[in-house]
Amino acid sequence: xxxxxxxxxxxxxxLFKHNHHRFWYILLFVALLCLPFLISxxxxxxxxxxxxxxxxxxxxxxxxxxxxxxxxxxxAFLAIGCYSNVILQSNFGLPFVISFPLAGLISxxxxxxxxxxxxxxxxxxxxxxxxxASIIIEDIIVLAEPITGGVSGLYAPDINLFGYSIxxxxxxxxxxxxxxxxxxxxxxxxxxxxxxPLGRAFAAVRDSEISAQxxxxxxxxxxxxxxxxxxxxxxxxxxxxxxxxxxxxxxxFNVIISITLLLMIVVGGVGSIHGAFFGAIIVAFLPQLLxxxxxxxxxxxxxxxxxxxxxxxxxxxxILIFFILFEPMGIYGMWLKLRTWFELFPFYRRDMFRRQKxxxxxxxxx
Amino acid sequence: xxxxxxxxxxxKFGGVIAVNDVSFNVEEGEVFALVGPNGAGKSTLFNLIxxxxxxFEGDIIFDGESLLKHPPHDIANLGIARTFQNIELFxxxxxxxxxxxxxxxxxxxxxxxxxMFLPSVKKKELENRAEVEKVIDFLDLHPYRDxxxxxxxxxxxxxxxxxRALAINPKLLLLDEPASGLSTEETQDVAFWVxxxxxxxxxxxxxxxxxxxxVASVSDRVLALSDxxxxxxxxxxEVQNHPAVIEAYIGASDDEAVA
Amino acid sequence: MAxxxxxMSGLANGCIYGLIALGFVLIYxxxxxxxxAQGDMMMLGAFIALGFTNSDRMDLPFWxxxxxxxxxxxxxxxxxxxxxxxxxxxxxxxxxVILTIALGFVLRFAAGxxxxxEPQSLESPFAGRDVSFGGVVLGLDEVVVIFxxxxxxxxxxxxxxxTKLGVxxxxxxxxxxxxxxxxxxxxxxxxxxxxxxGMMAAIAGILFASKGSIDPGVGLVGxxxxxxxxxxxxxxxxxxxxxxxxxxLVEPFAARYVAAGYSQVAPYLLLFLVLVFRPHxxxxxxxxxxx
Numbered sequence: 001x002x003x004x005x006x007x008x009x010x011x012x013x014x015l016f017k018h019n020h021h022r023f024w025y026i027l028l029f030v031a032l033l034c035l036p037f038l039i040s041x042x043x044x045x046x047x048x049x050x051x052x053x054x055x056x057x058x059x060x061x062x063x064x065x066x067x068x069x070x071x072x073x074x075x076a077f078l079a080i081g082c083y084s085n086v087i088l089q090s091n092f093g094l095p096f097v098i099s100f101p102l103a104g105l106i107s108x109x110x111x112x113x114x115x116x117x118x119x120x121x122x123x124x125x126x127x128x129x130x131x132x133a134s135i136i137i138e139d140i141i142v143l144a145e146p147i148t149g150g151v152s153g154l155y156a157p158d159i160n161l162f163g164y165s166i167x168x169x170x171x172x173x174x175x176x177x178x179x180x181x182x183x184x185x186x187x188x189x190x191x192x193x194x195x196x197p198l199g200r201a202f203a204a205v206r207d208s209e210i211s212a213q214x215x216x217x218x219x220x221x222x223x224x225x226x227x228x229x230x231x232x233x234x235x236x237x238x239x240x241x242x243x244x245x246x247x248x249x250x251x252x253f254n255v256i257i258s259i260t261l262l263l264m265i266v267v268g269g270v271g272s273i274h275g276a277f278f279g280a281i282i283v284a285f286l287p288q289l290l291x292x293x294x295x296x297x298x299x300x301x302x303x304x305x306x307x308x309x310x311x312x313x314x315x316x317x318x319i320l321i322f323f324i325l326f327e328p329m330g331i332y333g334m335w336l337k338l339r340t341w342f343e344l345f346p347f348y349r350r351d352m353f354r355r356q357k358x359x360x361x362x363x364x365x366x
Numbered sequence: 367x368x369x370x371x372x373x374x375x376x377x378k379f380g381g382v383i384a385v386n387d388v389s390f391n392v393e394e395g396e397v398f399a400l401v402g403p404n405g406a407g408k409s410t411l412f413n414l415i416x417x418x419x420x421x422f423e424g425d426i427i428f429d430g431e432s433l434l435k436h437p438p439h440d441i442a443n444l445g446i447a448r449t450f451q452n453i454e455l456f457x458x459x460x461x462x463x464x465x466x467x468x469x470x471x472x473x474x475x476x477x478x479x480x481x482m483f484l485p486s487v488k489k490k491e492l493e494n495r496a497e498v499e500k501v502i503d504f505l506d507l508h509p510y511r512d513x514x515x516x517x518x519x520x521x522x523x524x525x526x527x528x529x530r531a532l533a534i535n536p537k538l539l540l541l542d543e544p545a546s547g548l549s550t551e552e553t554q555d556v557a558f559w560v561x562x563x564x565x566x567x568x569x570x571x572x573x574x575x576x577x578x579x580x581v582a583s584v585s586d587r588v589l590a591l592s593d594x595x596x597x598x599x600x601x602x603x604e605v606q607n608h609p610a611v612i613e614a615y616i617g618a619s620d621d622e623a624v625a
Numbered sequence: 626m627a628x629x630x631x632x633m634s635g636l637a638n639g640c641i642y643g644l645i646a647l648g649f650v651l652i653y654x655x656x657x658x659x660x661x662a663q664g665d666m667m668m669l670g671a672f673i674a675l676g677f678t679n680s681d682r683m684d685l686p687f688w689x690x691x692x693x694x695x696x697x698x699x700x701x702x703x704x705x706x707x708x709x710x711x712x713x714x715x716x717x718x719x720x721x722v723i724l725t726i727a728l729g730f731v732l733r734f735a736a737g738x739x740x741x742x743e744p745q746s747l748e749s750p751f752a753g754r755d756v757s758f759g760g761v762v763l764g765l766d767e768v769v770v771i772f773x774x775x776x777x778x779x780x781x782x783x784x785x786x787x788t789k790l791g792v793x794x795x796x797x798x799x800x801x802x803x804x805x806x807x808x809x810x811x812x813x814x815x816x817x818x819x820x821x822x823g824m825m826a827a828i829a830g831i832l833f834a835s836k837g838s839i840d841p842g843v844g845l846v847g848x849x850x851x852x853x854x855x856x857x858x859x860x861x862x863x864x865x866x867x868x869x870x871x872x873x874l875v876e877p878f879a880a881r882y883v884a885a886g887y888s889q890v891a892p893y894l895l896l897f898l899v900l901v902f903r904p905h906x907x908x909x910x911x912x913x914x915x916x
Contacts, residue, residue, distance in 0.1 A: 009491075009496065012495060070722075117901040118900065120904050123717075125855065125905075128855050128900070132893040132897045136897065139890040189481045192480060192481055195483070196475070196491065197469070200470070203463065203467075204459075207456035207457050207459065208454045208455070208456060210450075211450060211454035212467070213416075213418075213438045214447075214454075215442055215530070216471040217470055218439040219439065229477075229481075259726055262723065263727065271458070310733060310734040310742075310841070313730040314730055317730030321728065324713070325712050325713075325724075328716065
């Protein structure tokens with residue numbers, strides 16, 4: 001086991017806990033950079049998909065994991081980011097470098113706008129309010145047909161990046177690198193948030209609003225800021241999602257997507273950046289994995305092609321139930337335990353991660 | 367001029383009068399204790415000073431300025447810190463992070479510089495940590511520095527809560543039952559800390575406490591409350607021997623109070 | 626006259642939303658868990674009844690299939706609590722929500738695999754028949770829905786106020802610990818409440834399926850019913866029914882007097898407004914945390 005021997009306050013706030021970490025994360029990043037040279041174009045597309053979902057997941061994670069505000073409506077902000085990015089490019093002729101951050105900004109502002117009236121709501125009430133907002137925005141997209149194309153949807157134009165045109169089908173690697181760059185920047189922002197006063201204010205609001213207030217934190221404003229940052233990141237993910245899908249309609253961002261996003265970060269592990277990525281891997285690769293197994297079973301037992309509708313979400317549901325019951329920290333929690341087990345071998349104890357359970361914690365009293 | 371002046375404060379919940387026309391002054395540099403049976407309105411007074419409730423009548427003046435025009439999250443900025451009776455720590459954060467939240471009122475950086483973690487943010491963070499480290503030293507919290515609150519025993523949580531309030535760098539510290547549920551040794555520690563806060567740090571302390579030994583050993587003045595009304599005010603021994611106080615604690619008639 | 630028929634069909638729809646919402650509220654009141662799968666449990670109840678009674682399935686008599694499916698769903702609710710939900714004790718409300726959403730996915734899949742994904746109708750004796758009251762022609766199914774809801778409401782009122790079990794349920798919903806100290810078997814009561822709400826889901830499902838067709842995805846109506854529960858105030862049984870009826874009435878009138886596209890949004894717009902201006906619903910009990 002490595003023992004952290006802190007010699008200055010810098011040690012507490014550096015990006016990496018120690019050099020060992022730095023080495024592995026830089027290696028991972030280099031591997032991700034080289035990925036397009038190693039795998040097929042189709043798989044590059046799949047990895048891009050994972051990154052986009054992880055981006056959206058990080059957005060939601062800031063709200064749910066860091067600030068403790070449940071949202072069942074984040075698909076709405078994917079939609080706002082996606083539509084505003086494409087509309088700014090197609091209707092206003094703005095280049096991607098401007099439309100993309102603007103899309104994030106618009107989405108973030110929309111998030112703040114939603115946060116203002118809902119700031120008094122907690123837990124399940126907030127979840128249902130955001131769910132309602134998501135459904136309302138989906139309908140607004142249909143009703144605002146002249147700009148949004150209604151149910152027939154919109155086409156995303158090719159990305160024009162400093163004169164270099166990127167289409168995700170023609171040049172999947174370029175789109176992958178673009179996405180990777182955005183993801184890297186957001187991860188850095190997220191890490192910085194965690195070690196700065198704002199991140200601590202989020203945690204304070206999450207764990208006890210009443211004492212956050214007594215510590216001089218403006219709870220309503222902090223929640224609004226959290227909503228803003230969260231939805232801005234989700235909006236960026238939505239913009240990339242639009243370019244990734246090529247064509248999108250109101251249905252692309254329905255309630256099910258909102259729900260999937262929330263379930264995704266729960267499976268991954270609420271409260272950690274890792275969780276967003278683990279969850280995204282499950283969401284993006286589960287259909288592939290299942291169809292692989294289906295084909296394999298079909299071929300081995302000569303059953304032909306098997307089609308089982310709804311199987312994906314059912315398997316996803318089962319995975320989720322398993323995690324909530326047996327590993328509430330999600331895949332990240334499993335990963336932590338596994339790592340500790342290896343580091344401490346053979347001294348790992350089963351109850352090392354056990355936390356005190358707080359029984360009779362009522363949420364009716366606020 | 368007194369540091370804190372509570373003037374004729376009354377608070378009603380529905381038909382119940384929780385605090386009835388209470389007035390007292392806390393002088394700068396003293397330890398002032400509120401005592402009284404359960405439901406006497408002691409914690410409610412704290413919540414009034416923290417601005418969680420609006421008084422029905424009366425005024426609360428801190429440092430010559432009425433608190434009533436400030437929203438609850440401004441109270442810490444004015445230099446009033448508090449602890450809670452039932453411990454309201456940030457459970458899913460470490461001791462260090464909890465204490466750092468106390469430094470929130472010294473936040474000068476904005477969201478954008480923090481997202482970028484500019485050098486100015488880093489400088490400020492190092493400052494915050496140096497300050498918090500003093501509190502950790504003072505309260506002997508080193509062994510728990512990077513532990514999550516959720517795994518800490520009750521006694522330590524109480525201390526962390528006091529530490530978080532100290533990190534605010536308060537002029538006035540409100541301690542809500544700092545010794546409840548603590549062992550005799552731990553209560554001793556609390557008594558020493560309270561002395562040191564008063565003498566070394568120059569913090570004025572307003573405290574709610576049931577442990578009369580602690581109250582008698584640390585406080586300069588005591589106010590006894592019962593059913594929201596003031597019973598007696600004075601030195602600890604004066605209040606302890608006041609007939610109205612004895613009556614409120616022991617019962618209405620002497621026949622029942624066979625000591 | 627057209628408005629009257631609109632009111633009646635809105636009322637009938639609203640009663641179904643209200644019945645599902647009642648299931649939500651029952652569980653919420655007693656255990657603080659929010660069962661997002663209530664809509665899917667309704668769907669399951671409807672399919673079980675359909676499987677019993679439809680002529681191309683088991684072809685049992687309708688009046689035998691109804692109690693059987695209600696009973697079966699009661700067992701389902703009981704076992705669900707015993708096996709899964711009880712383990713969640715002490716965890717946050719939102720994790721229970723997520724768990725039940727996942728459960729809904731699984732139920733939808735199960736129903737689709739057993740009964741197929743195409744829309745189907747329940748062969749009930751009152752489907753497609755009309756009755757006329759003084760010149761107003763109404764669907765028999767709608768009348769039955771409203772009548773059943775009224776009966777159930779009265780039944781529930783008596784159950785909670787006049788039976789030992791009902792009073793015990795009320796007690797344990799108001800203060801679990803105190804109820805436990807008074808010798809009420811709180812855990813078993815909670816399982817029983819899940820059973821009752823499973824039965825409610827079955828009744829709502831049977832009524833829903835005899836008014837129109839159902840498919841495994843129909844459980845999403847649960848979201849609307851949940852909106853109803855919130856509009857009425859999550860802790861209030863009459864509030865749930867009221868909320869359901871409000872939503873049921875708002876839908877057709879928004880479609881008729883605003884524009885067709887608005888009937889879908891209107892309930893959620895209403896929900897949003899209620900949450901903003903009366904965060905705990907119309908008939909709410911508000912508590913404040915004590916520090």
